Amino acid sequence: MSLPKSTKLALSSYLSGSRIKKILKYIYLSFSKYKLVKKDGTFDSEYLFFISHEKILREDHLKIFESVFQSYKKYSNEQCCKLEYKRVFSFSLSKLIKAKFRLYKLLEIQMEEVINSIDFTNIKNLIVFCDTTPLQNYIVEYCHKKNIRTLGLQHGFYPSPLNSKYWRRIYLASNSDIFVAWDKQTIDYMSLYSKNRKRKFIKAGPITFNIEKNNTTNTEKVKKISIYSAGIDQKEINNYLVKLTKYIKENSKINVTFICHPYFNFYNRVINSIKTGIKFEKNSKKNDNYDCHLILNSSVWLELEQKQCRFIRLDTMYYEKDDLSTILEKILDKKFNSSNLNDSNLRIPFCNSDETINKINKFLSTGETK
Known part of the structure; x- marks a missing residue:
């Protein structure tokens, strides 16, 4: 054939x-x-x-x-x-x-x-x-x-x-x-x-599996966050996430970890780290503890939801081209949590x-x- x-x-x-x-x-x-x-x-x-x-x-x-x-x-x-x-x-x-x-x-x-x-x-x-x-x-x-x-x-x-x-x-x-x-x-x-x-x-x-819940609350001061890359071929989204990572680093004292999609191998991580000036961490770093997680076009939020972690889905803000300062404000807002994120119902799993x-x-x- x-x-x-x-x-x-x-x-x-x-x-x-x-x-x-x-x-x-x-x-x-x-x-x-x-x-x-x-x-x-x-x-x-x-x-x-x-x-x-x-x-x-x-x-x-x-x-x-x-x-x-x-x-x-x-x-x-x-x-x-x-x-x-x-x-x-x-x-x-x-x-x-x-x-x-x-x-x-x-x-x-x-x-x-x-x-x-x-x-x-x-x-x-x-x-x-x-x-x-x-x-x-x-x-x-x-x-x-x-x-x-x-x-x-x-x-x-x-x-x-x-x-x-x-x-x-x-x-x-x-x-x-x-x-x-x-x-x-x-x-x-x-x-x-x-x-x-x-x-x-x-x-x-x-289809997800039972995941151990996180005991941390959403009212603690955010000192350490993770940002998850999209797939290796989604350059426009990843460029946006790199830009966001740099913005947060330059405008706050928050420790930011940029975590790669599983398809980023060692070579891809090294090359992108050199090109962007941001360290591209391997996917296993997602298992570390963070005060907040930022996700765009990634199903990792399903795991975070089961763990009851504090996370922000960036889909709506990305497509509506919200200012990066708006995202930083949400991260620093102690009263903000994942459940009251104004995201589109089109992305809610059935x-x-x-x-x-x-x-x-x-x-x-x-x-x-x-």
Whole structure:
């Protein structure tokens, strides 16, 4: 199967970046392949759960997907199969020659190898973790040709595509028949870029897990805060957050820690720290104690809410271009807490984790999306 348009969009997003980054990604993809690292169940099942890792392995993603898989097995008492793939080092000169050293053709060959390793004879339902990553997107397209029903999960907050070429490609690439959406804004954006496609949405909030609550109160003086970056490809948002970090440092005595998204590796953190003059900390720094947390287009606030931490979601202030001094005033206001933040209801999750999993289970068993 040649690369479908949606998979090419997914790949173009994956390969976006500066010239040097594109060269490094070309080398990485040329010297790696997809490998099955875990299989749970057999192909006798009608239900195939599929997840793959293109860049780094996210333990939180695996945990969420495993919970959906195990929950449906228990709910339906059906046989289910779950496959997990990741990229591993491998070089094949013959494949490069066959692909005529064209990257997209090489990736098509690699993805087709995965397709050929799966017995789809009995499969009637495909559940993927993220239908905008290349391999999962490609398998969804293959299942469309086989009339296999497909379902994709939302795994993070999707920002506005209106001023972002990168996110327009993401919305256009999303290709599952049924998409589990966290909030109304995501459905609005998905619908905007799915006008000629027959797609349905399950209104279900994110899947989170029980997290130990924080004993600190919101009335203490703020001395130490954290600011969370967006994904590595969201340059405009990250530039704004760097600017905000510098502003707070220059106009207050608050200690500010800039915490990177998990996709920022050591090289990315060092380069960005040098370029901006702000230290880009690894994601594990989020486990330290802070008096307040600032978040923009990040699902980390769901964890903070469960911990009962004091946090400020910057989404509305960012899109409405509020002055940076307004944000600093809110941080310094002892009476201010997360619950009275004037944020848009469009970003409020539809339901909690248990309700979300129940809605997915109900759909897989009955086809009902409500």
